Amino acid sequence: MNILLIEPDRLLAGTYRQALEGQGHKVIMCASAQSAIFAADTVTPDLIILELQLIDHSGIEFLYEFRSYPEWQNIPVVVQSTVPAREFDNSWDLLKNELGVAGYHYKPLTTLQTLLNSVNSFAPA
Amino acid sequence: MSRGDSVPMVSQQLLLSVAEQLKLPLLQIARQAELASLHAQPNLGLIQSTADTALRLIDGYVLGVRLNLEQSQLDVEPVSVSSILYDTGQELDAIAKAYGVSLELNIAGRYGPVMAHKQGLQTALVSLGVALIEALPATEAPQLKLQLAAYRCRYGIVAGLYSETEQLSLDALRQGRRLQGKVRQPLAQHSHTSGAGIFVADALLAAMDLKLQLTRHHGLFGLGTVLEPNNQLQLV
Numbered sequence: 001m002n003i004l005l006i007e008p009d010r011l012l013a014g015t016y017r018q019a020l021e022g023q024g025h026k027v028i029m030c031a032s033a034q035s036a037i038f039a040a041d042t043v044t045p046d047l048i049i050l051e052l053q054l055i056d057h058s059g060i061e062f063l064y065e066f067r068s069y070p071e072w073q074n075i076p077v078v079v080q081s082t083v084p085a086r087e088f089d090n091s092w093d094l095l096k097n098e099l100g101v102a103g104y105h106y107k108p109l110t111t112l113q114t115l116l117n118s119v120n121s122f123a124p125a
Numbered sequence: 126m127s128r129g130d131s132v133p134m135v136s137q138q139l140l141l142s143v144a145e146q147l148k149l150p151l152l153q154i155a156r157q158a159e160l161a162s163l164h165a166q167p168n169l170g171l172i173q174s175t176a177d178t179a180l181r182l183i184d185g186y187v188l189g190v191r192l193n194l195e196q197s198q199l200d201v202e203p204v205s206v207s208s209i210l211y212d213t214g215q216e217l218d219a220i221a222k223a224y225g226v227s228l229e230l231n232i233a234g235r236y237g238p239v240m241a242h243k244q245g246l247q248t249a250l251v252s253l254g255v256a257l258i259e260a261l262p263a264t265e266a267p268q269l270k271l272q273l274a275a276y277r278c279r280y281g282i283v284a285g286l287y288s289e290t291e292q293l294s295l296d297a298l299r300q301g302r303r304l305q306g307k308v309r310q311p312l313a314q315h316s317h318t319s320g321a322g323i324f325v326a327d328a329l330l331a332a333m334d335l336k337l338q339l340t341r342h343h344g345l346f347g348l349g350t351v352l353e354p355n356n357q358l359q360l361v
Contacts, residue, residue, distance in 0.1 A: 008263035008317035009149060010224050011171065015156045022164050031263045053310055053317050055263050082148060083309065108148050112159045 001123055004045035005029050006036045006062065008054050016049070019112045020119065031055075033062035040066065045075060047122050049115075051107070052081040063099040076102040076122050080110060138306025139324055143186045145309070146321035149259075150179035174219035178255055181216070185252040185325040192245050192332035199333060203238040204246065206284050206352060210273045213250040217258065221271065226258045231274040236282050239352040242333050246284075246352075249329035253337075253348055254286050256322025263317050266290040276342050278351065283340050285349015293323075293348065295339055302327065323348070 003020055007013040008031045017027045028043060030036040033054055040048075048066075052059030059081065066072050079101050088095060088104070095101040103118055153175045161167035192199065214230045221228040254271070261269050272287040293301070293315050304311035305324050312320040327337045330350050340347040 009153075009259065010262040011153050011175065012149075012156065015153070015160050019156075019160055019163060030265075032265050035265055051317075055260070055317050056314060058313075108152055112156055112163060 001046035001119070002026050002028065002043055003119065004036060004040055004048045006033070006048065006050045006054070006059065007031065008051060016112070016115070019116060023116055023120065025119065033057035033059065033065065036062060037065055040072065040075075044071075047119060048075060048077040049119070050077055050079050050081070052079060052083050060099075063095075063101070067099055073100070076100070078103040078105065078118055078122075080105040080107050080115060082107050136306070139186065139189070139321070139328055141306035142311075142319040142321040142324050143182060145319035146182060147179055149318055150175045150182075154179075170219070171223055174223050178220050181248075181251055181255065182321060182325065185248045185322075185329065188245060188248050189325055189328040189332060192242065192329060196332055199242050199245075201240045201242050201333075203355065204241045204243045205238055206236045206275045206282050207232045209243065209247050209250065210275055210284060213247055213254060214273050216247075216251045217254040217273075220255055221258050224258050224262055224269075226261055226269045226271055228258075229270065229272045231272050234275075234277070236275055236277070237354045239282060240355050241335075241352060245329050245333050246335075246350075249326040249333075249335075249337075249350070250284065250286070252322045252329065253326040254322075256316065256318075256320060256326070257286055257288065257348070259318065259322070260316045261288060261290065264290055264315075272345060272347075274342055274345075274347070281351045281353040283338075283342070283347075283349050283351050285338075285340055285342075285347040287340075287342055287345035287347035287349075289345060291346045293339060298337070298339065 003025050005013060005016055005027050013029045017029055020027050028039050030039050050059045077100060084106050154172050157168055157172050210232055214228060217228055257271055268289045274287055275282055275284045297312060297314055301311040301320060330337050335350045338350060340349050
């Protein structure tokens with residue numbers, strides 16, 4: 001799969017990329033929401049892994065922008081963030097139903113294996 | 126100056142900010158170790174420099190607390206600005222390489238000694254440097270370059286870290302100070318983290334009656350502090 005990895009920390013992004021490429025995925029890395037939109041326009045991703053805490057525009061802003069394009073409505077987005085789930089208590093419906101978030105992982109407690117399992121579950125059979 | 130809300134305080138807010146920031150290096154180490162167990166050789170150099178970053182942040186915080194407690198009897202000594210910047214560069218070298226940031230030292234000219242708390246000043250610059258090194262790639266700046274530089278201004282000698290990317294505005298810094306420990310990204314235009322490195326530097330400098338300031342030098346944008354040259358020491 002083509003995976004668009006939106007991760008602001010360069011070291012973590014490198015580690016995630018190595019793990020994903022080890023499973024045969026192609027990874028496009030972006031550190032900001034803006035460059036991620038440009039990257040998606042160049043190579044349509046099959047899946048997006050998104051950190052919400054970005055510089056300048058947040059991951060939520062990225063989602064609003066991304067989902068505003070009809071051709072990107074159905075691309076699954078997995079949020080993997082340092083923002084804990086309890087902070088989404090009031091906005092799960094918005095994230096899932098309106099912004100199409102297909103999965104959420106709390107980054108500090110998500111192992112690479114958990115992330116890989118989650119990513120592989122989106123691979124076409 | 127009274128120590129009101131415009132002056133950084135070593136506080137629970139700072140502790141929260143440091144705790145939040147420490148998740149990043151610990152996460153990097155944990156995932157690197159897991160990656161090695163999955164299918165790759167461990168990148169021991171990366172693990173080491175990441176762990177060093179975490180230790181420096183803790184050290185900086187602890188020193189900030191100590192200096193604030195001992196403010197009336199700070200152990201100041203004649204300090205060479207050039208040697209402080211050189212040593213700061215040495216400490217930042219490994220983490221800068223890991224993040225792909227080119228670190229340059231620009232100490233043109235001779236600067237007389239300043240009276241300062243040497244460890245406090247260097248720790249503040251290192252803390253600031255780590256924060257800027259981590260943030261620079263996240264801004265997708267075209268040039269990943271950071272310059273450690275000193276220059277004279279009419280108030281004294283400015284020592285700081287400079288890049289081609291505009292860093293914080295004064296308003297953003299003030300707002301960040303108010304928001305530290307209360308929101309996840311108090312410096313949202315600058316850092317994807319809690320920005321603890323900047324606040325630790327801020328607290329350290331404040332404990333030494335110095336200020337974290339925004340500066341411009343040779344078209345570069347910087348964060349640093351103004352040090353007062355000691356004219357009596359220059360005569361010795």
